[in-house]
Amino acid sequence: MSWASAKIGDIAEVVTKGTTPTTYGMPFTDSGVNFIKAEALNGDTSLDRSGFTFVSESTHEKLKRSILNEHDVLLTIAGAQVGRCGFVRAAHLPANTNQAVGIVRVKRECAHPAFVYYYFKNPLTFQKFQGLGGQAAQPNINLTMLKGVELPLPDIRTQDAIVEILSAYDDLIETNRRRIALLEEAARMLYREWFVYFRFPSHEHIKITDGLPEGWERRTLDKIAENNCESYRAKELPEEIDYIDISSVAHGSVVSKTRMPAVEAPGRARRKVRDGDVIWSNVRPNLRAYALILDPDDLDVVSTGFTVLSASLVPFSWLYMFVTTDSFVGHLINHATGVGYPAVRSDDFERAEVLLPPKALLDHFHEATEPNLRLIRKLDQQNQKLAQARDLLLPRLMNGEIAV
Incomplete structure (x- = not known):
């Protein structure tokens, strides 16, 4: 043509x-x-x-x-x-x-x-x-x-037909993005209401002393979560890996992975991740390069440029919300060192102060938010598949290989 x-x-x-x-x-x-x-x-x-x-x-x-x-x-x-x-x-x-x-x-x-x-x-x-x-x-x-x-x-009719095909994918992706934003904001609003403003269920019956509701404790992050608890040695890597580096992460999720043979993997490809882990970039914390890992694939390997946080004393839903608040990001920014390439260390995460609620309230929050967080993950996966399908079609439509 x-x-x-x-x-x-x-x-x-x-x-x-x-x-x-x-x-x-x-x-x-x-x-x-x-x-x-x-x-x-x-x-x-x-x-x-x-x-x-x-x-x-x-x-x-x-x-x-x-x-x-x-x-x-x-x-x-x-x-x-x-x-x-x-x-x-x-x-x-x-x-x-x-x-x-x-x-x-x-x-x-x-x-x-x-x-x-x-x-x-x-x-x-x-x-x-x-x-x-x-x-x-x-x-x-x-x-x-x-x-x-x-x-x-091509003629305007052909242009319109090509746009209609490709924009159908983009419209579905945008609809899913809006749903993701609403689900995420609902979880964040609940977190703020219960754990920032202390308007949790039956709060009116709880005494607050020195800014802390009765039954809550002051802890540091290392007491409620582990960091970098599992890593591969070079010889232990799967034959092929899906490598996740800092550029792979945006908006709280993993947006891309790089499939490669283990023998070609960079030396930083070492971190293991499990369901519910939170990965946080150690460099330029102001860019908020973090993601919640749900249902990871067996081949997923994360760069050592991330700190991997694994919830131990709290549900992952609460941990994720806590370490992505403005106040926590501010803590990391304040502890970053280096002028041109400011970075934090894992112990900067560990030292962050936590106001730890009672287990029953944490469990209640997890029950309310986990289904939405897992739905976000499914919608995100749908969007990645839609984008892949669109990107396969695009060059073939634009060179006339596929007639419309």
């Missing part, structure tokens, strides 16, 4: 880039208009909100060039991740973006904006962008180069 081709500059009404407000003396803020950094571009139609910050409404209006519209296609044009793309949905707006992000606003009469996004998302296109960026320490794609990129362009 032969398709026409067109340059990005010919099918776009706007090809520009973002603006960094601090360059003009305008600060970021704690709330306000979404400001999308390059880190938010994960090649997904659902931009990674951990890569968002905020600017004021007045700053947003002053940065007119980079005010985003629904259906804008975004592309990382500077840095090591040159070529990573994203797609602006109504839920992201109002929004602005920075100078490391290119903005392509497609003319609808020429092309479907989502078709252009899926072309950018194609792994072959990503490789092309990486090549355009060059091999410098700071790779860069300028706007002239971006406008000159050619893409295959």
Whole structure:
């Protein structure tokens, strides 16, 4: 099948880039208009909100060039991740973006904006962008180069059909993500209500002395959980492993694994994990690279760059909620050492103070939250399978191998 081709500059009404407000003396803020950094571009139609910050409404209006519209296609044009793309949905707006992000606003009469996004998302296109960026320490794609990129362009009906197929996967993934977010927030709200605000069942009958409800104890984390309790020797590794390193973890779950022969595994591939373990990256704790491990596969092996926490005196549900609170993250940040690569040690986890509730209350919390945490795991697995199926189809649809 032969398709026409067109340059990005010919099918776009706007090809520009973002603006960094601090360059003009305008600060970021704690709330306000979404400001999308390059880190938010994960090649997904659902931009990674951990890569968002905020600017004021007045700053947003002053940065007119980079005010985003629904259906804008975004592309990382500077840095090591040159070529990573994203797609602006109504839920992201109002929004602005920075100078490391290119903005392509497609003319609808020429092309479907989502078709252009899926072309950018194609792994072959990503490789092309990486090549355009060059091999410098700071790779860069300028706007002239971006406008000159050619893409295959079938008729609008074919574009619409391809988008309909691929977006069906993305819509299912997004629905599952919303369910996951609601389930996680429900568990966190219950944790805060019972264990932060002390409004647990029958709390009105419990006396509080020195900030501690009767029957509760002050402990340290090492008294309620073990860390790094199981590791492989090199000769003990399975013949093949599914390696989990720090880049494999995001949003409280393992988002990817690398299958490899044990003989090719890095020296850090040593940690064993069990059902209910929590893995926490030792480096840059402010990035919150942690995950709850449920139903691990036999081949799973975790990097020694993680501390693996195994609940002993408390249910895993409570341990997971405790070690992912803002106060616990703050404890790790305060104990991190090193300027360019701040890191914590396992004993920094162990020294964290814990207000330990009675066993009956812990069990009650586990009964209420474990089913939701396991459902989150199932939904996450569904999303990974949906993404794999979509990514298998994408290049074959985009080169016309599969007719629509």
